[in-house]
Amino acid sequence: MPMLLIKGFYDVKGSQPDGDTVHFTAHDPSEWSLVGGGLGRAVEHSAVGRAKLRLDAIDALETHYGAQRVHQPLQFAHAARDELLSWLGFTDVQRRPDETVTATTPDTVPGFVLTRGTDVHGRCIALAGRGAPPGTSGLEIDVDAAVLRTTVNHHLLTAGLVYPTFYRSLFTSLRAEMATATKEAREAGRGLWPSDVTTTGAKIIGLPSLTDDVVILPKLFRRLVDYLQLGTTSLACFPAFLAGVGDRFSILSTGERCLGLHRVVEATNGQTVRMTHPPEDLLFQDS
Structure with a gap:
């Protein structure tokens, strides 16, 4: 190419x-x-x-x-x-x-x-x-x-x-x-992978969780930082926030085209977040 x-x-x-x-x-x-x-x-x-x-x-x-x-x-x-x-x-x-x-x-x-x-x-x-x-x-x-x-x-x-x-x-x-x-x-099990919790679930109880503890996909990290800086600690509204951001991408394994990372992110108990697909299964639109 x-x-x-x-x-x-x-x-x-x-x-x-x-x-x-x-x-x-x-x-x-x-x-x-x-x-x-x-x-x-x-x-x-x-x-x-x-x-x-x-x-x-x-x-x-x-x-x-x-x-x-x-x-x-x-x-x-x-x-x-x-x-x-x-x-x-x-x-x-x-x-x-x-x-x-x-x-x-x-x-x-x-x-x-x-x-x-x-x-x-x-x-x-x-x-x-x-x-x-x-x-x-x-x-x-x-x-x-x-x-x-x-x-x-x-x-x-x-x-x-x-x-x-x-x-x-x-x-x-x-x-x-x-x-x-x-x-x-x-x-x-090389490098960061033994510590990665992108798809298994990251418990977020505030910004220190992101800076000191959890190892996750940087794109997800950036969205979480932007969300937490709005002044909330609960992740209950995080999917709605992701929908508003409107990242455009496709899921390679299914061919599905998506608008918003909420399509591949789950938030549970107001504190835990995970992606439902591994990073290499997502294809983002250039922006």
Whole structure:
């Protein structure tokens, strides 16, 4: 499947990378203009070509969500971030208390991105690779499962450190490979999976439950944070809240098209919430 290849290097000083976002500088800044902005946004980048990547098809636990910078259990949020940077080639990363990177060894590492578009924030949605690229920068190459396996997106799923979160722009063959990697990591008990309660049920008695205790799909976490910040602790009205948010997605196993996560989320006893389908069974509409 064709994706645009851009060659450059990773440089994370002055940024706050997490498990699914990282800064990348294109050797030729003009190549960012070749990225198809399917959501009507060009890639936002500096004059020297530095842009933020949003890693395609994966979602790491949050390290600083929203204006209040709410985080999920940091054991796994930091594990995904640290593995991302280590895999890319950074051997030492120094940070301030607010998680801003102040120095790295080496200063930069070479790599490439494979992309077809941007998100609503102007971030490049990408598969991220390290070292020499598998093609010519500025041109499209065919991306199959073998190429996907050379990216950090696939690596983090294999390590069980991130959740799959699929959108329609992702090719079916690549989605199938990532779903397989997810299932294998879950069955092997790698990374966060032994602690995951997305489908078994998370008991929420307030915001500290989300920040310190339960390990759940980040998209569900974000919706719960937004709901709790309305001032209620009971989850009785959470399904109605989800209906109002109106996430659009399909259930892959049934083909059903849905509007609102309340279609796949159960809330019981005013304190427990669970998803009725695993993350890899959901296909979200790009937004």
